[in-house]
Amino acid sequence: MCAEELDFVEKYDLLGCIQCGRCTGGCPVALRTDLRVRCFMNDTQNEERLEELSEKPEIWDCTTCFTCAARCPKGLEPLEVLIGLRSLQIEEGKVQPTVRDALESIFKDGNPWGSPRAKRLDWASDLEVEVLEPEAEETTDVLLFICCTDAYDPRVMKAAQALVKVLIAAGVDFGLIGDDESCCGSEVRRLGEEGLFEMCDEENVELLNSFNVNRIVAISPHCYNTLKKEYHGLKVPVLHYTELVAELLEDGKLELPKEVAKVVTYHDPCFLGKQNDIYDEPRYVITRIPGVDFREFDRCRERSLCCEGGGGKMWVESESKEERLAEIRVEDAKEMGAEVIAVACPFCLLTLEDATKVKGVDEEMQVMDILELLAEAL
Incomplete structure (x- = not known):
């Protein structure tokens, strides 16, 4: 077993897989695609097949929903194997143009939608909401982390606007990051761009830690999951907005x-x-x-x-x-x-x-x- 094969096998604990098939049996996209996660768990143990397997189009059908991991009796995360195969394609530049453009847009402008950073706050232009200053002396209770899609998509930004109205109605002390806010990198990591995700992690943690706040509230579950479970070194707790609103209603x-x-x-x-x-x-x-x-x-x-x-x-x-x-x-x-x-x-x-x-x-x-x-x- 060569070093590359050993790395892949060890990284994803492939030898721990007992080939029970619960991952494929529960995979929602298996209903409509050729994706069979159990087969990838077995076949990727052979280093000589990694390049071949990474070229299979069905690795891009995975939504990383976590069903396979939730069902695995050995506590493995089969979705990570598919992300690993995607990484091999990313390294070779063999991706769909839409993926390439999204990743380049995140690197250049901090969002995947090809929109300029200067328009990051346009969704809040008609709202009375404070943009917080880093290193402020006064502590603000809540810092909102607004998803790129909520910030730029005309339909989805209505949810972000509604969040501001709800928090104002509840008397919450909150503020926004402003134009410096960047993509959390959740989809970056799941598309297999490890280097760009590391950059998102490092830069966003440094930015978020510069604010004097009690907690961060994310509007998107994808941002929430990434900030809470995948970033390194955040100093304050992260909530999803439903947790905060439930708290406000209960109180x-x-x-x-x-x-x-x-x-x-x-x-x-x-x-x-x-x-x-x-x-x-x-x-x-x-x-x-x-x-x-x-x-x-x-x-x-x-x-x-x-x-x-x-x-x-x-x-x-x-x-x-x-x-x-x-x-x-x-x-x-x-x-x-x-x-x-x-x-x-x-x-x-x-x-x-x-x-x-x-x-x-x-x-x-x-x-x-x-x-x-x-x-x-x-």
């Missing part, structure tokens, strides 16, 4: 005087639920909104169906022409009579809203961030 600091008379179901984001066990807070927040008739998906919580927005999939086109998982999700919501699919993730919002249009139900069914529902209740 009686946020009042919701208006009724929102809608049938609402909730789609668990993989990076919030499966990867961080946050299931109760979003549901608590939704059910505290007056007038809401809340109904659960059959596949919810740990069994929730991935929307296919994670793992860099926003920039990777799948070769499969089978029905997308987001479309299946919309069909399930329609069957239960839901008028709103509530989400707590920008990628879920985009994929599910697109699926409502594909299925022709966008006139009768909305996809809304929980924050947008809260804003209607203010």
Whole structure:
């Protein structure tokens, strides 16, 4: 066994795999693609096959939803093997142009959408919100970390705007980072660009630690997961916004005087639920909104169906022409009579809203961030 093979085998503990097949059996994208995670766990033990395996298009079908890791009886994380294979392709520059452009945009402008850094705060131009100064003497309670998608996408930025309105209504002492805010690098790491992710980690930790705050609140589960579990050296705790809003409601600091008379179901984001066990807070927040008739998906919580927005999939086109998982999700919501699919993730919002249009139900069914529902209740 050569050094490179040994490194790959040891790095991902491939010899610990017992080939039980629970990873492939639970993989949501296996429903519509050729991805068979168990086979990769076995085949990557052979160093001579690594290049060949890295060239298989199905490694890019993985959404890194974490189902395989959650189901593994040996505590392995098969998704990391696929990320490792992607890294081999990244090193060779063999990636789709959309992936290349997203990574270059993050390196140059701090976001994957090809937008200039100077427009980072345009989403908040009509809001009264403070941009915090590093090394300030006075302590601010909450520093908001705004996802690149919330900052630049015209549809998704409505969720960020709603968050500001909710926090103002609750009297929260908070502020923004400003134009210096950069991509957290969650999708960078999952696309396999290890060097660029290390840069995101180092630069963002230094920036975030320069603010005199009690805690950081992320609007995106992807940012939340990365800041909380993958960054090195953050000095303050990181929360997802649903945790903060649930706290505000429990403490009686946020009042919701208006009724929102809608049938609402909730789609668990993989990076919030499966990867961080946050299931109760979003549901608590939704059910505290007056007038809401809340109904659960059959596949919810740990069994929730991935929307296919994670793992860099926003920039990777799948070769499969089978029905997308987001479309299946919309069909399930329609069957239960839901008028709103509530989400707590920008990628879920985009994929599910697109699926409502594909299925022709966008006139009768909305996809809304929980924050947008809260804003209607203010």
